[in-house]
Amino acid sequence: MIPVTEPFLPPREEYIDYIHGIWERNWLTNNGPLVNRLELSLKEYLGLNHLLFVSNGTLALQLAIKSLGLKGEIITTPFSFVATTSSIVWEGCTPVFADIDPKSLNIDASKIEAAITENTSAILATHVYGNPCDVEAIQKIADKHGLKVIYDGAHAFGVELRGKSVFDYGNISICSLHATKLYHSIEGGLVITGDPALLRKMAYMRNFGFDGPESFAEMGINAKNSEFHAAMGLANLKYLPDIHEKRKLLTEHYHKMLKNVKGYTPQWHPQATMNYAYYPFVFESEKLAMKCFEALKRIEVFARRYFYPSLSSVLPYLPAKEMPVTDDIAKRVLCLPLYYDLSLEEVDLISRVILRVQNN
């Protein structure tokens, strides 16, 4: 069986080394020493001044929306994971979709302005598959209309844009460190901002709003993460270069094998580095995509229709809205298996099945 992704696990002993310390200190959660160490290590690794390790990427999105005090409408992409949209609704705001660019699969900046009304407070865009949005165009629109910008960078760990972390753009960026993501702490997330006052606010919000044992600075929630999760994050950190190299090799092999398949891979931002988090392929037609999907399934290879269907048509708590580009692409895209333990031979096998389906 070949799944679409498989979590990376560090050598068991290296995780257990961190766990011994937890037993010695008997400090399990609530901003413990491993959480602090992970935050410092990630700031250094990513070249960032301010970030917080939180429970997961979804709470990270909610902290971002809450701490910016957003109200009314938030313009967002229909081509993302459900949490991008549901967090907006959960925080009492209304998502307004702008269609995507068919090449990058990110929100089409040229379609944002038409969606702005007097109730718009922010833009929440996803760096889809880790590929940076057109941050310059988005910032220009935000400045012109006095809007805040949040980036859902759940897929974008380690990506650099114009020589700095992609998380360094917008008012706040978030990342997910879930087990299925490129780099993980089992469950986990990050909020990142260049604004120290905003970071302080989110730090209070992460811990019920406490600023002392009997006093509160903010309204808060429980978005803390534990020493055990931080331990996994720390243990995985040193394998990032290995993981990157392996995924790059597999990606390049897919590119070579699939170059005659009718379709395309998303166009990456020309000034950004790649993190090889996913291998998306947009087939020429839904028919070809589904034939490949089924043929792979018959040999127990599980590609994923990621993201299908469009968030603008599938959520029971939102009115359906037509998004012609997203509706079309969502039907034709498959993410092919890509993970550390996948072999080049398996990429060969998957690619040959796709070629055989196309040529039949």
Ligand SMILES: *Cc1c(COP(=O)(O)O)cnc(C)c1O
């Ligand atoms: C995974 C993901 C999230 C949610 O992150 P969790 O850590 O699973 O809560 C949000 N947005 C996108 C685009 C994701 O892929």
